[in-house]
Amino acid sequence: MISIIVPVFNEENTIKVLLKHLDQVSGTQIHELLLIDGGSTDDTLKKVNDYDRRRIAQKIGAFPIKVFRSNKGRAVQMNFGARKAEADILYFLHADSLPPKHFDEAIVTYVKDNKRAGCFRMKFDHKHWWLGLMAWFTKINHRACRGGDQSLFVCKKVFQEIGGYDERYIVFEDNHFIGKLYDQKMFSVIPSWIVTSSRRYREHGVWRLQYYFLIIYIKRWFGASGEELCAYYKKKVVK
Numbered sequence: 001m002i003s004i005i006v007p008v009f010n011e012e013n014t015i016k017v018l019l020k021h022l023d024q025v026s027g028t029q030i031h032e033l034l035l036i037d038g039g040s041t042d043d044t045l046k047k048v049n050d051y052d053r054r055r056i057a058q059k060i061g062a063f064p065i066k067v068f069r070s071n072k073g074r075a076v077q078m079n080f081g082a083r084k085a086e087a088d089i090l091y092f093l094h095a096d097s098l099p100p101k102h103f104d105e106a107i108v109t110y111v112k113d114n115k116r117a118g119c120f121r122m123k124f125d126h127k128h129w130w131l132g133l134m135a136w137f138t139k140i141n142h143r144a145c146r147g148g149d150q151s152l153f154v155c156k157k158v159f160q161e162i163g164g165y166d167e168r169y170i171v172f173e174d175n176h177f178i179g180k181l182y183d184q185k186m187f188s189v190i191p192s193w194i195v196t197s198s199r200r201y202r203e204h205g206v207w208r209l210q211y212y213f214l215i216i217y218i219k220r221w222f223g224a225s226g227e228e229l230c231a232y233y234k235k236k237v238v239k
Contacts, residue, residue: 002031002090003087004093007038007094009040010042015047017098019033023061027105033066034084035066035067036077037069039071048067073170075173089108090159091107091153094196098195100120106190111153117188121150122195123135123193131198139189143187146175147175150194158184162180162184169230171216175220212237
């Protein structure tokens with residue numbers, strides 16, 4: 001069974017879409033959905049509670065939704081969720097990414113085949129030739145083609161052995177952790193498509209945001225600390 005872990009912070013515009021989507025596309029392998037809130041100041045939690053009450057009343061929910069509060073920071077929130085998770089498989093998902101139909105059953109099939117960690121291919125919800133090209137590269141099983149928007153499944157035992165997410169990274173935390181999985185030669189790519197939001201690209205422009213991400217990647221390549229990467233990200237991307 002799978003514990004879905006979603007770090008959230010001020011996601012009032014996306015969270016209901018995600019919850020409804022998960023109810024529609026999940027199979028029979030979801031044990032629980034854990035929403036780890038990093039201190040939202042909008043109506044994120046109200047929308048979660050309202051949706052959950054309706055799904056229970058209408059008997060459309062096949063798994064429980066559990067809400068926890070933690071300190072802010074995606075790595076911190078995901079580690080917190082992993083500690084609270086009850087299932088043997090952890091599935092880390094961004095609040096603005098929508099997994100494919102029966103994603104949970106696909107994950108369990110891979111784990112039963114001794115593939116202990118991996119992700120899905122990814123495409124954006126906005127048509128642009130560059131975004132389409134980046135989506136094509138997610139077919140390739142190489143660490144340079146990975147990112148958190150592709151989601152991540154990992155056996156809980158493996159997650160604990162590797163040490164979880166490095167909480168010094170406010171950004172790039174997914175890439176850092178996935179890199180450790182590649183070092184252990186235990187990463188697979190499931191040939192189904194997760195759809196992720198292109199909202200940042202629409203806000204900044206495709207080329208400008210891609211340039212920012214390239215600089216972050218280069219900075220990390222030359223040994224920049226998590227604090228340095230975070231400072232650059234906050235200055236350029238989330239002003």
